[in-house]
Amino acid sequence: MNEYILRTEEITKTYKNYAAVNKVNLTVKKGDIYGFIGQNGAGKSTMLRLVTGLGFPDSGTLEIFGENADKGLNAAQKRIGAIIENPALFLNMTAEQNLEVHRLQKGIPGKQCIADTLKLVELENTGNKKVKNFSLGMKQRLGLATALLGDPEFLILDEPTNGLDPIGIVELRGLIQKLNREKGLTVLISSHILSELYQLATTYGIIHEGRLIEELTLRELDNKCRQHLKIKVNDTEKGVTILEEQLNTTDFEVSPDGSISLYNHLNEVRKVSSALTSGGLIIEHLSQNGDSLESYFSKLVGGDSHE
Known part of the structure; x- marks a missing residue:
């Protein structure tokens, strides 16, 4: 079984002289x-439109469920449920009528999927209430229901919490987590707010001015943002031994460049320094590091995170 749901290689989309997506290599397992994640206008929506077949790249390779040839790719895209920008809802219809329209458009046999999907998004009791009288949160859940019709294997959501109040955001987050946990649904969700996705995502891709500037797991993000003492000594192996034996800690990580990130003893810099120098080591660097999620994002893109 293919480990990757989505892989892109050097995907580029240009409008006039502007590269909205510029040589993006993205992988979703x-x-x-x-x-x-990206600021407004960073290229998130354009990229999602390319993945879902609503647009076509100028160059590069797009692979979904292991398919990259035109015929296979078209079939793979039918296994995707998506909301790009605003969900297409008929305001003078009920929730059930909306899903019936989408069921017919998608060619899904049988109507049982409508009742099942409305129950899944907790809209099964809306009866004859028209969508124009729904709250924004209910409309977002109905939009999600249209994407879930046909039981897709891959769900793509573009800024789904825009305009939602805090309760609506919590409800939508819980529903996405439930779908991922209970149905094994793979989800690609875009936002310009890092702190919002931090409570939901397991992997992150950060895009800026059309370029994917970093991909990292939740653990990697935590480690980059977590407060720590960054230590560089002339003998890394001996430094690690001193931390374990003299300071009685294993809460550290060694980077490829030999620097050590120590996640405790943050208020005992002198004690750490003394233990290392007493062990005969030369301290080349010792400082306290760590960012908030917002400041980390801001540093990456070189400015305000627009949160």
Whole structure:
């Protein structure tokens, strides 16, 4: 079984002289909740439109469920449920009538899927109430229901919490987590708010001015943002031994460049320094590091995170 639901290689989409998506290499693994982060206008929606077949790249390779040829790719895209920008809802119809229209458009046999999907998004008791009288949160859940019709294996959501109040955001987050946990649904969800996706995603891709500037797991993001003492000594192996034996800690990580990130003893810099120097080491660097999620994002894109 293919480990990857989605892979792109050097995907580029240009409008006039502007590259909205510029040589993006993005990977979404089966079972991920992939948080796609970027400022407004960074290229998130354009990229999602390319993945769902609502647009076509100028160059590069798009692979979905292991398919990259035109015929296979078209079939693979039918296994995707998506809301790009605003969900297409008929305001003078009921929730059930809306889903019936979408069922017919998708060619899904049988009407049982409508009742099942309305129950899944907790709209089964809306009866004859027209969508124009729904709250924004209910409309978002109905939009999600249209994407879930046909039991897709891959769900793509573009800024789904825009305009929602805090309760609506919590409800939508819980529903996405439930779908991922109970149905094994892989989810790609975009937002310009890192702190919002931090409570949901397992993997992150950060896009800026059309370029994917970093992909990382939740653990990697936590480690980059977590407060720590960054230590560089002339003998890393000996430094690690001193931390374990003299300071009685294993709460640290060694980076490829040999620097050590120590996640405790943050208020005992002198004690750490003394233990290392007493062990005969030369301290080349010792500082306290760590960012908030917002400041980390801001540093990456070189400015305000627009939260």
